[in-house]
Amino acid sequence: MAFGAPSWRPPPPPLLLLLLWVTGQAAPVAGLGSDAELHIERRFVPDECPRTVRSGDFVRYHYVGTFPDGQKFDSSYDRDSTFNVFVGKGQLIAGMDQALVGMCVNERRFVKIPPKLAYGSEGVSGVIPPNSVLHFDVLLMDIWNSEDQVQIHTYFKPPSCPRTIQVSDFVRYHYNGTFLDGTLFDSSHNRMKTYDTYVGIGWLIPGMDKGLLGMCVGEKRIITIPPFLAYGEEGDGKDIPGQASLVFDVALLDLHNPKDSISIENKVVPENCERRSQSGDFLRYHYNGTLLDGTFFDSSYSRNRTFDTYIGQGYVIPGMDEGLLGVCIGEKRRIVVPPHLGYGEEGRGNIPGSAVLVFDIHVIDFHNPSDSISITSHYKPPDCSVLSKKGDYLKYHYNASLLDGTLLDSTWNLGKTYNIVLGSGQVVLGMDMGLREMCVGEKRTVIIPPHLGYGEAGVDGEVPGSAVLVFDVELLELVAGLPEGYMFIWNGEVSPNLFEEIDKDGNGEVVLEEFSEYIHAQVASGKGKLAPGFDADMIVKNMFTNQDRNGDGKVTAEEFKLKDQEAKHDEL
Numbered sequence: 289m290a291f292g293a294p295s296w297r298p299p300p301p302p303l304l305l306l307l308l309w310v311t312g313q314a315a316p317v318a319g320l321g322s323d324a325e326l327h328i329e330r331r332f333v334p335d336e337c338p339r340t341v342r343s344g345d346f347v348r349y350h351y352v353g354t355f356p357d358g359q360k361f362d363s364s365y366d367r368d369s370t371f372n373v374f375v376g377k378g379q380l381i382a383g384m385d386q387a388l389v390g391m392c393v394n395e396r397r398f399v400k401i402p403p404k405l406a407y408g409s410e411g412v413s414g415v416i417p418p419n420s421v422l423h424f425d426v427l428l429m430d431i432w433n434s435e436d437q438v439q440i441h442t443y444f445k446p447p448s449c450p451r452t453i454q455v456s457d458f459v460r461y462h463y464n465g466t467f468l469d470g471t472l473f474d475s476s477h478n479r480m481k482t483y484d485t486y487v488g489i490g491w492l493i494p495g496m497d498k499g500l501l502g503m504c505v506g507e508k509r510i511i512t513i514p515p516f517l518a519y520g521e522e523g524d525g526k527d528i529p530g531q532a533s534l535v536f537d538v539a540l541l542d543l544h545n546p547k548d549s550i551s552i553e554n555k556v557v558p559e560n561c562e563r564r565s566q567s568g569d570f571l572r573y574h575y576n577g578t579l580l581d582g583t584f585f586d587s588s589y590s591r592n593r594t595f596d597t598y599i600g601q602g603y604v605i606p607g608m609d610e611g612l613l614g615v616c617i618g619e620k621r622r623i624v625v626p627p628h629l630g631y632g633e634e635g636r637g638n639i640p641g642s643a644v645l646v647f648d649i650h651v652i653d654f655h656n657p658s659d660s661i662s663i664t665s666h667y668k669p670p671d672c673s674v675l676s677k678k679g680d681y682l683k684y685h686y687n688a689s690l691l692d693g694t695l696l697d698s699t700w701n702l703g704k705t706y707n708i709v710l711g712s713g714q715v716v717l718g719m720d721m722g723l724r725e726m727c728v729g730e731k732r733t734v735i736i737p738p739h740l741g742y743g744e745a746g747v748d749g750e751v752p753g754s755a756v757l758v759f760d761v762e763l764l765e766l767v768a769g770l771p772e773g774y775m776f777i778w779n780g781e782v783s784p785n786l787f788e789e790i791d792k793d794g795n796g797e798v799v800l801e802e803f804s805e806y807i808h809a810q811v812a813s814g815k816g817k818l819a820p821g822f823d824a825d826m827i828v829k830n831m832f833t834n835q836d837r838n839g840d841g842k843v844t845a846e847e848f849k850l851k852d853q854e855a856k857h858d859e860l
């Protein structure tokens with residue numbers, strides 16, 4: 289329909305406004321129609337009606353205008369856009385100004401307007417005959433007032449709210465955006481991604497910048513924004529028409545400030561804490577990783593293995609590098625890491641970009657690569673003068689555990705002592721060190737860092753990799769070893785006729801049987817001594833082989849002499 293829209297007001301004003309302008313100048317028109325009064329029929333009233341139209345409000349509505357005979361003279365639907373206007377300010381024909389008052393959004397009214405409240409006796413040339421009664425089928429879409437503020441309605445608040453959105457915070461949230469009539473125009477869910485933005489610094493429409501303030505993670509609220517705090521007269525693209533009020537249903541998932549550092553919460557520190565982790569330490573810990581809204585993203589428990597790392601050296605995200613400093617063994621704490629100290633704007637794996645990370649950690653143990661063993665003696669017998677040394681044969685009991693108390697192994701379960709020659713590599717280096725200078729009856733605790741224990745590999749199924757070990761040891765027996773390098777020594781003088789004595793049958797050759805018999809006899813009579821803790825026959829056999837230079841299984845007097853003169857370190 290072409291009504292010859294005047295050029296003074298883009299976009300082309302709809303019929304009602306145009307015609308009012310024509311008649312509005314004239315004196316009030318007397319009612320000449322058959323229906324002299326305004327007639328309003330409420331054809332649909334929604335259950336929810338938080339607000340009704342008052343004079344001075346701005347409204348958006350659809351309408352169909354007909355004559356009483358049903359003939360249509362105008363329709364907003366044909367223009368595919370609502371009619372937008374202030375109510376009660378004379379911008380409408382008088383009947384319409386009255387008919388809209390009291391309407392709810394989504395209400396539908398059928399209105400009959402007498403000519404005296406419409407276009408009177410003059411009508412509109414070519415469109416509305418004089419003295420026409422006009423019928424309008426009106427559906428209200430939107431309503432606001434220039435005095436409106438942003439409205440906030442919180443419908444879910446989490447039990448704990450340690451922090452709320454402040455100006456310049458960065459947030460991640462989900463939202464559904466609708467118009468007042470409930471029509472969805474946008475949703476973050478359609479993109480399957482949170483909306484991520486700064487708040488309060490103009491990245492958002494003003495109403496949103498304001499409406500998000502004070503919100504906590506987990507909170508859900510409905511933010512209703514009048515168009516002058518949203519996209520105004522112009523609207524936004526094809527999705528948001530001009531002068532539209534917007535309703536955002538918002539669920540806040542994440543919140544931080546770019547100035548945040550990490551925060552440490554929920555500390556549970558064991559009573560006994562002699563040492564706190566420092567940069568350069570190697571730490572083993574369990575963790576559960578979640579996002580601020582509780583969404584789980586990773587856990588060491590699911591791998592049945594601690595997470596092991598050096599700390600303070602850049603092997604982990606900066607927030608963890610810092611958060612793991614100063615912990616005690618056995619400590620639990622929560623480390624909250626803002627994204628700039630975590631995985632940044634990019635995120636990683638199932639960690640979204642710009643996400644705050646929450647790590648609940650449990651420290652299993654830590655050590656420093658420069659650590660040696662530590663020995664704490666708990667009991668020493670009154671006479672503790674004979675101290676263990678390299679080469680001694682030791683019988684001891686032990687309980688082996690991890691720093692968190694997990695028992696690994698115990699000789700008490702085996703019902704017998706563990707026996708070793710000290711310094712012979714029969715136990716891990718840390719244990720070899722930890723058993724020195726100990727007297728029989730002494731009880732001590734030896735703590736062994738992994739590089740002096742089972743290393744990074746650990747022992748499959750028994751000792752975790754990189755684990756610090758705790759041995760509670762009790763020394764039960766000590767057999768003094770021989771001087772270093774000797775497997776057999778004489779207690780007294782060596783017989784001058786040694787070869788003849790060994791060569792029992794006097795045939796000038798010593799065979800292994802003769803040799804072995806002789807040595808054992810010396811040991812038995814206390815004249816000689818074999819190194820303790822080894823297989824005596826093996827020692828004797830080795831001694832014999834050493835003497836049997838040409839390897840023919842017989843030692844001659846010549847071979848015997850040669851060997852005898854040679855090294856000081858020889859056994860005979």
Ligand SMILES: *[C@@H]1O[C@H](CO)[C@@H](O)[C@H](O)[C@H]1NC(C)=O
Nearest residue numbers: 462463464477508537538539
């Ligand atoms: C938005 O709509 C989706 C799908 O209907 C719904 O799951 C969600 O709870 C709504 N609200 C928010 C704040 O996302």
Ligand SMILES: *[C@@H]1O[C@H](CO)[C@@H](O)[C@H](O)[C@H]1NC(C)=O
Nearest residue numbers: 587588589590591592593594
């Ligand atoms: C962790 O251990 C449990 C119980 O021993 C087992 O059922 C599970 O499969 C293990 N998971 C992994 C990843 O090894």
Ligand SMILES: *[C@@H]1O[C@H](CO)[C@@H](O)[C@H](O)[C@H]1NC(C)=O
Nearest residue numbers: 574575576589620648649650
């Ligand atoms: C991690 O989560 C599991 C399962 O909920 C829980 O048993 C464990 O204590 C948690 N660990 C920490 C360090 O919070």
Ligand SMILES: *[C@@H]1O[C@H](CO)[C@@H](O)[C@H](O)[C@H]1NC(C)=O
Nearest residue numbers: 685686687698700760761762
């Ligand atoms: C090892 O544990 C057992 C049982 O708990 C205890 O009786 C014993 O004294 C412990 N041994 C050492 C060497 O600590």
Ligand SMILES: [Ca+2]
Nearest residue numbers: 791795797798
């Ligand atoms: Ca012989």
